[in-house]
Amino acid sequence: MTVPPLDTLAAQFAAIEQKLDTGLAAGDRDATRQEIIALFRTLEQGVADLTAALTGMSALKDDVKRLVDKFKAQQADAATNAPEFSGEKPVVHADHIGASTFIEKGWSRLSLGDYEAAETALKRALELSPNDPQSEALLGWAQMLQEKYDEALMNFQKVLMRQPANALARINVGYICLKKRIFGEAIEHLSKAIRLDNDKKAMLYAHFYLGLVYLEREMFEDAQSFFKKTLTLGPNLIEAYYELGRAHWYNGEFDEAKAAWSTGHATNKFNPWGKRCAEVLATVEAGGEPPRIP
DSSP states (O other), X not given: OOOOOHHHHHHHHHHHHHHHHHOOOGGGHHHHHHHHHHHHHHHHHHHHHHHHHHHHHHHHHHHHHHHHHHHHHHOGGGOOOSOOOOOOOOOOOOOTTOHHHHHHHHHHHHHHTOHHHHHHHHHHHHHXXXXXXHHHHHHHHHHHTTTOHHHHHHHHHHHHHHOTTOHHXXXXXXXXXXXXXXXXXXXXXXXXXXXXXXXXXXXXXXXXHHHHHHHHTTOHHHHXXXXXXXXXXXXXXXXXXXXXXXXXXXXXXXXXXXXHHHHHHXXXXXXXXXXXXXXXXXXXXXXXXXXSOO
């Protein structure tokens, strides 16, 4: 059964309603009853078709999310030191102004890697509900992952003013300070995240970024210590093997550097950082040097 367009069905409804409003002749009653039944059945079929289509679309949407994960996993040039967005769905409550809808939309877009759309949605959430720490934190993520560091820093600092124990916001500030080469502030925030010790992911990245800070400052042994602690906390953070290798190499410990890169590649050869470990290992074995900048 082919369901006509909605405007056609609405016109049929209006025609029947008009006949009922003007009064039916005795001979029209049965025909009108059949028209009403037919219209109802058509709409019922339309709703069933729409429900099936929506169910299929919802399942396909979940499949597309898996495609995003596969795409990220296979991009050798996607290696980045930025914190991985946690993807934890925000706890939101229904509200009469609709801010929660935009918070959920922003989180969803962030999870998909659509950072521009996430930023737009979260800015709208903050227009509807100003000074909401959850929206500010998510907006900071969206901006940071677009390398809009000044804007992201402002939002994370707002979060920390109200939630000083928010360790994830603090490591994000530390990462931004690292990228802006404000090393003193980076150390302050990352060290505070470690002292808070209230979030495993924050603890992992705090050690990793402190390693990067000391690597940038050419304090290679300190950098090695933090990278090794990072790998104790999270053996699958392959970028720590890559950076540990650089810290060894530029400290003159060439065999240790090669061992770190070899282990990184062996741990996950399909990971972008695992591939980068293999590439730098091939470079140095051919007489080259690892890059100074990640």
